[in-house]
Structure formats: C-alpha cells, structure tokens
Amino acid sequence: MSDRIPLMAGNWKMNLNHLEAIAHVQKLAFALTDKDYEAVEVAVLPPFTDLRSVQTLVDGDKLKIRYGAQDISEHDSGAYTGEVSGPMLAKLKCTYVAVGHSERRQYHGETDEQCNAKVKAAYRNGLTPILCVGEGLDVRKAGNQVAHTLAQVDGALQDVPAGDAESIVIAYEPVWAIGTGEVATPEDAQEVCGAIRGRLAELYGKELAEKVRIQYGGSVKSGNVAAIMAQPDVDGALVGGAALDADEFVKIVRFADR
Numbered sequence: 001m002s003d004r005i006p007l008m009a010g011n012w013k014m015n016l017n018h019l020e021a022i023a024h025v026q027k028l029a030f031a032l033t034d035k036d037y038e039a040v041e042v043a044v045l046p047p048f049t050d051l052r053s054v055q056t057l058v059d060g061d062k063l064k065i066r067y068g069a070q071d072i073s074e075h076d077s078g079a080y081t082g083e084v085s086g087p088m089l090a091k092l093k094c095t096y097v098a099v100g101h102s103e104r105r106q107y108h109g110e111t112d113e114q115c116n117a118k119v120k121a122a123y124r125n126g127l128t129p130i131l132c133v134g135e136g137l138d139v140r141k142a143g144n145q146v147a148h149t150l151a152q153v154d155g156a157l158q159d160v161p162a163g164d165a166e167s168i169v170i171a172y173e174p175v176w177a178i179g180t181g182e183v184a185t186p187e188d189a190q191e192v193c194g195a196i197r198g199r200l201a202e203l204y205g206k207e208l209a210e211k212v213r214i215q216y217g218g219s220v221k222s223g224n225v226a227a228i229m230a231q232p233d234v235d236g237a238l239v240g241g242a243a244l245d246a247d248e249f250v251k252i253v254r255f256a257d258r
C-alpha cells in the first residue's frame with residue numbers, strides 16, 4: 001500500500017458558468033465530509049471565468065476542496081491575446097493546472113515542447129501541473145500505447161529538475177476513452193500507469209517515482225471507479241463528464257456506486 005493520497009479531480013472542460021460553478025461547489029462542500037478528505041484530495045478544474053468565484057467561495061467558507069485551471073500560458077505576461085498566465089492563476093490561489101490535455105493537443109495543436117514550457121511555467125509560479133498524456137485509438141490498435149505515452153512524459157519533463165518533478169501529477173488518459181463511454185480496463189490503465197512510474201524511476205530515481213501521483217482519466221464513473229482505483233499504480237482520477245453532476249462526482253470521490 002503506497003502512502004500517496006489519491007487525487008480525485010473534476011475537469012469541467014467548457015461547462016458551467018460562474019453562477020453554476022458556485023452552486024456546484026456548494027453542493028460538493030455540503031456533501032463531502034472530513035472522512036472523505038482524510039481518504040482523498042478533491043479538486044475541481046473550472047473554466048478560467050469561474051476561478052474567481054470558486055476562490056471566493058473556498059476562501060470565504062474555508063473549504064477543503066482544491067481548484068485549478070485547465071490550461072496555462074507558457075509566458076508569464078505580455079502580448080499573448082487570449083492567454084492566461086501563471087501569475088494570474090497563482091494570484092487566484094490555484095493549486096493545480098492541467099497541462100497538455102488531449103483536447104488542447106488535438107484542437108490547439110499543443111506539442112510536447114509546449115507542454116514542457118507550460119510545466120515549467122506552472123512550477124515557476126508555484127502551481128502543480130497535472131500533466132495529461134495518453135494515446136489515440138490508432139496507436140492503441142498498433143499496440144504502441146506505452147511507447148507513445150512515455151515519449152509524451154519524456155517531452156514534457158525535459159530539463160524539469162527533480163525538486164519540481166516530485167510534486168507533478170500525471171494523468172493517463174487514453175484519448176479513445178475520453179467522453180466516449182469506452183473505459184480502459186483496469187489492466188489497461190495499470191499497464192500504462194505502471195510504465196509511467198517506471199519511466200519516472202529511470203529519470204529521477206525510484207524514491208521520487210514512488211511519490212508521484214498518477215491518475216487515470218477516460219469515462220470514469222461511480223460504477224467503474226473502484227476497479228480502476230484498485231490498481232497499484234493508479235492514484236486518482238481525472239473525471240470529465242461525470243464530474244458535472246455533483247452527486248455522481250461525490251460517489252466517484254468515495255470510489256463507490258452508492
């Protein structure tokens with residue numbers, strides 16, 4: 001049994017406006033108990049426009065729920081229209097920021113080099129990156145999921161020192177399982193999550209690798225979370241669609257279909 005505290009995070013993607021965000025976080029706060037927070041860490045990743053509202057609620061009511069952003073600029077300031085910087089997210093007391101989500105890679109052409117720059121931008125500003133990696137269906141069908149995913153890990157961690165890397169969260173999200181209802185089997189998830197930990201051990205040593213939390217993401221629901229969380233190298237879930245329903249997300253946080 002590892003002493004890694006699982007991180008159960010809801011990635012809201014482009015859903016819930018700031019008023020809906022307040023109602024949603026209030027529901028979570030009402031349902032989650034100290035017992036839940038002893039077992040897991042709970043976080044939400046709302047759209048940028050919701051972060052200030054979520055911060056005000058979390059600060060005002062001293063909630064234990066953490067929050068973060070879905071993306072970060074690789075630059076700290078300047079003429080980058082539409083971007084949101086690390087210092088801005090830090091000012092909003094974000095704990096986490098997702099980097100390299102497959103939807104960023106797919107729709108915005110984000111490369112491993114950009115992910116690397118974003119990981120560094122996160123650390124530069126005191127934020128913890130949730131680095132998202134994972135293969136598409138073609139790669140999976142060809143049986144190259146491990147090599148593909150480890151190459152993404154290598155690319156994003158280029159020149160990231162151990163002192164930073166030890167706090168990273170890595171989310172393994174097979175693209176073919178995102179929003180499709182197709183879930184990787186627990187064994188599929190373990191295969192790649194275990195390989196990621198192995199690569200971290202090669203890059204930074206076994207001790208550091210044992211500290212890093214590796215999440216699984218892709219159609220996680222209350223009905224399948226327990227089997228996925230039972231895998232030795234799965235330390236949490238990055239939940240998309242099912243995280244938009246507060247009751248369902250609370251069940252997922254508890255690894256329970258009840």
Ligand SMILES: O=C[C@H](O)COP(=O)(O)O
Nearest residue numbers: 011178179218219240241
């Ligand atoms: O970031 C979350 C993942 O993309 C999973 O999304 P999903 O749970 O809707 O499949």
